[in-house]
Amino acid sequence: MEFFNKTKEFFGLGPMDVEADEAYFAEDRRYESNGAAAYAPRSAYGSVAVVEEEQFVPRIVAISLTSFNDAARVGEPFREGDAVVFELTDAERGAAKRFVDFAAGLCFALEGRMINLTKVLKTDRKVFAIVPKDADFSNAELEHEAGLR
Template sequence: MSFIGSAKEFFGFGPYDEVEDTYYDERSYREPRAEQVPQTSRSAHSAHSAHSAHSAQRGASYTAYESRSFTPEIVSTAPRSYNDAKEIGEPFRDGDAVIMDLTDLDTADAKRVVDFAAGLCFALRGSMLNLARNTGSRRRVFAIVPENARITTDELKRAARLA
């Protein structure tokens, strides 16, 4: 076929021959065969392993992985500005609970940090707690806890020195 004929066909002005489309092959989107199944191993503090765990849980029918023997720690941080948000994100991404004391931040930055932490919780299926609520304290202290962490609110309050 000539260049003009190919261009007409590409833009829909010419006849379309039944050509096998190699880009979209329906068979490639089905469940993989046994020899294509990825085997993932997980390490305790790897960000990649945390992502692999969620992927493995969603596709557990064909992905095998080792169980995780990691106990989450409680990390306390007191960011001085929104630029310190990575002090919150990195430990949480690695599977640790993070206590954020936002008392020294101005209101605008504190709201931004809380929004950032809420996004982390949404993306990684964690939960967020306001630890200073109902304590009579004027402090702004929040905690974010990973999805499968077995950490109680009392433990978080003790670590934040609220109880």
């Protein structure tokens, strides 16, 4: 009979130990966006204190690319929410095409937009910008960061 009781306790079918459960649930849990749980701090009065998160402000990252091995330098800041201005003037023609395709894929996947900054200015330089959907930058700001204005 002892074996039967131990088996019931092992599978949680035995009597509950209420004191241990109360200690486990004593703190309120707060879940973050990535699924990781974090405990919310308590104020002096026992209620949960509100923790304000810093507001993310997108910035413009300017990069000059020559080899397709540098593609991560474009993808990482864009994935984090920053606009990326990249110059392909010194890149080989085949590598430049691959960069443009890669950037277009990033824009499609993350709902951003891609701008050819040198198309209107009629210059020999090849400069493009990719802007995330939540970032609001004017073409003039992007051109200034690229050194076109």
